[in-house]
Amino acid sequence: MKIIIGEPIPFFSNGDEDSFFYWLKSIDAVHGFVGCPSGLEITLTDPVDEHSLRELIGLATRYGLDMKWLRQFRNDANKLWFDDETTYWHKSVFGSN
Numbered sequence: 537m538k539i540i541i542g543e544p545i546p547f548f549s550n551g552d553e554d555s556f557f558y559w560l561k562s563i564d565a566v567h568g569f570v571g572c573p574s575g576l577e578i579t580l581t582d583p584v585d586e587h588s589l590r591e592l593i594g595l596a597t598r599y600g601l602d603m604k605w606l607r608q609f610r611n612d613a614n615k616l617w618f619d620d621e622t623t624y625w626h627k628s629v630f631g632s633n
Contacts, residue, residue, distance in 0.1 A: 537582040539608070542575040545600035556599055563591045584609045589618065593625050603628040 547553035560566055560578075565588030567579040584592070589609055596603045606629045610618055620626065 537580050538577055539580060539605055540572060540575055540577050541596075541605055542602050556595070559591070559595050563588050563595070565589075565592075583611060583613075586614060586617075589614065593629075597625060597628075604631075 544556060547556065560569060565581045565584040567581065569576050569578045571577075581588075589606070592606060592609075593603070595601070596606065603625060606625075610630075617623075619630065
């Protein structure tokens with residue numbers, strides 16, 4: 537599965553940028569990525585496993601990415617924890633009710 541995410545917030549140093557891409561590469565569900573005019577095109581496994589989804593949530597939070605693209609990963613196996621309204625990411629991913 538290919539998704540496109542927006543640009544992260546500006547990096548504060550070369551090391552910060554290196555850390556972003558190192559973290560992205562370390563996520564099991566990520567099989568590759570390339571830059572594109574609107575951000576990054578990421579190739580992911582389908583479905584995305586729980587550990588990888590939690591890492592994507594953390595990465596998106598840390599680097600100020602729009603998190604709405606994560607909502608497509610909600611499924612029967614993860615909806616109890618992923619769509620939990622008490623989590624710090626819920627509003628950013630699913631919006632407010």
